[in-house]
Every structure is written in structure tokens, then in C-alpha cells.
Amino acid sequence: MDTRVTIAGVEFKNPVMTASGTFGSGMEYSDFVDLNRLGAVVTKGVANVPWPGNPTPRVTETPSGMLNAIGLQNPGIDVFIERDLEFLRNYDVPVIVNVCGKSVEDYLTVVERLADTDVSMLEINVSCPNVKEGAIAFGQNKDALFDITKRIKEIAKQPVIMKLSPNVTDITEMARAAEAAGADAISLINTITGMKIDIKRRSFVLANKTGGLSGPAIRPVAVRMVYQCANAVKIPIIGMGGIASAEDALEFIMAGATAVSVGAYNFVNPYSTVEIVEGIEKYLSETGTQSVRELIGCVK
Numbered sequence: 001m002d003t004r005v006t007i008a009g010v011e012f013k014n015p016v017m018t019a020s021g022t023f024g025s026g027m028e029y030s031d032f033v034d035l036n037r038l039g040a041v042v043t044k045g046v047a048n049v050p051w052p053g054n055p056t057p058r059v060t061e062t063p064s065g066m067l068n069a070i071g072l073q074n075p076g077i078d079v080f081i082e083r084d085l086e087f088l089r090n091y092d093v094p095v096i097v098n099v100c101g102k103s104v105e106d107y108l109t110v111v112e113r114l115a116d117t118d119v120s121m122l123e124i125n126v127s128c129p130n131v132k133e134g135a136i137a138f139g140q141n142k143d144a145l146f147d148i149t150k151r152i153k154e155i156a157k158q159p160v161i162m163k164l165s166p167n168v169t170d171i172t173e174m175a176r177a178a179e180a181a182g183a184d185a186i187s188l189i190n191t192i193t194g195m196k197i198d199i200k201r202r203s204f205v206l207a208n209k210t211g212g213l214s215g216p217a218i219r220p221v222a223v224r225m226v227y228q229c230a231n232a233v234k235i236p237i238i239g240m241g242g243i244a245s246a247e248d249a250l251e252f253i254m255a256g257a258t259a260v261s262v263g264a265y266n267f268v269n270p271y272s273t274v275e276i277v278e279g280i281e282k283y284l285s286e287t288g289t290q291s292v293r294e295l296i297g298c299v300k
Helices: 077-088 104-113 142-155 171-180 216-230 246-255 272-287
Strands: 005-007 010-012 016-018 059-062 065-068 095-099 121-125 160-163 185-188 192-195 210-214 237-240 259-262
Touching (some): 077 095, 095 104, 121 142, 142 171, 210 216, 216 237, 216 246, 237 246, 246 272, 259 272
Parallel strands (some): 016 259, 095 121, 185 237
Antiparallel strands (some): 005 010, 065 210
């Protein structure tokens, strides 16, 4: 029984990762989760300078999900390298750093700073719906996505994953643009833009008015988009969006994802990532499947 997968030359002991923004850099969860059991730790978004994020309130529950408008709050690349990467060196787990910015130059600065670190891959966040400058603008325009991907690839020392937004007319168009520009992999989906109104106060629940919808409510949309992209590009895909169990993760893999990321469900069950790893191992054993790689894109 073999749970290993490989993306852009990087081998992962299993296909289960953490979704950026839901797991910090693992410090908050290390009392609950043996990070060594994970396929990879994907960090929260990191910018060239500290970002305060959006005003509060910025999180609210919805049926089968949640809305967030955190706005990529983060301490900046200096603190991240000194604190977070130093912590992660204690574990035998690949580290994927999620990179965010408000301009192409912001992204390039962070990519350059990470060039000489032992980070395994970079996930470029061009799809956050809660940042007014940059981010989502790159993720909703195929030409802008092509340009930023190409420029990052020209200087990056690590393989590059472009994180795609579902808030577009045709997700395959964006996937093809990222592939054409040299992306080593793509990850999807980021959150779907949503809104909640407090009818008693007759006002928006979130200070940002809109937020990113995540959780089981978006999973069918995410599975569909992963399937579409898997049939549109040849580069590997990391699937995410409402994964709460091994069965959910296997859906994404069978739709064409090489690996998966667990996000909002970490807030419900901090043990969920390892439980999903164990569930995949059980499925392989019970079905006599020799390798999880046999399942990637098996549903046509």
C-alpha cells in the first residue's frame, strides 16, 4: 500500500496537505496533529511587509460553511522566516509557502527572499477575494495571470503552484494560462465570494460586506472545477474546497487531483488532517489498491 505522490519532482508521503489560512504554519495545531504524518504543511499567506488584514467582524458561520474576510493578515516575510520556518525545521514534512501581494513587485520580493530557504514549493495566491488591491485581480484575468506566473517563474528557485479563483466564468481558461506561463502545478479552489446580511440590524454581518465562502457547501463546485481543469491541463492539481473526510478527499483525487488540501474543517476538528490520511490508507487496504496514484483521475 503506497500513499506517496509526486508534484514537480517533490515527493510527498501522502496526498493530504493543509489549506493556506486555516492551519497557520502548524504551530497552533502541533499539540493535536503530528505534522510528520502530513503530506505537506501549506502556510498562511505571506507578504513582503506585515498586513493588518480587514476590520472586524470578519468571520461568520453559514449553512454547511463559513464566510471569512480576514484579508490575509500576516506578520510579513521577515518574521515568517525567523519564526515560522524555524519552527517547521523541527519536522520531517515538506513546506509549501503561500505567497500574497498587492503588486507583481510585492510577490517577486517574497519569492526572492524564499529562494535560499529549504522551502519545498511556493503557492502563489492570486485568488483571495478579500483583498482590495492585487490578489483577485490577477486571478480573474487570464492575461494578468499569465504575466505574473511568467515573471515569478523567471526568478523562483522552487516549483511554483498557482492558486486559482473559482470566481471566474471559465476556470479552464485560467488553468491553461497558468500552464502556458510555466506553472509547475495549480491548486483550486479558493473561496467563493459570498455575503450575509443581519436582518435585525439591517446591515452587513461582515465589515468587508463580502467574504470568502468555504466549507462543505462549496465541495460539489470544487470537485467539478478540479475535474474540468484535470481534463484541460497536463500539470498536477492540488484540490481543495470543503474536504471533511477521506471520502471527500478521494472524490477530488478521482476527479483528477494529485493531492488535496484540508481547510475550513480544521476549525471543526483539529485532528481532521491525520484522520483523512488514515482513512485513505484504510480505503487502499480494503479495496486492494496498491497505490493512491492509481486513483488519480480514474473517473472519466
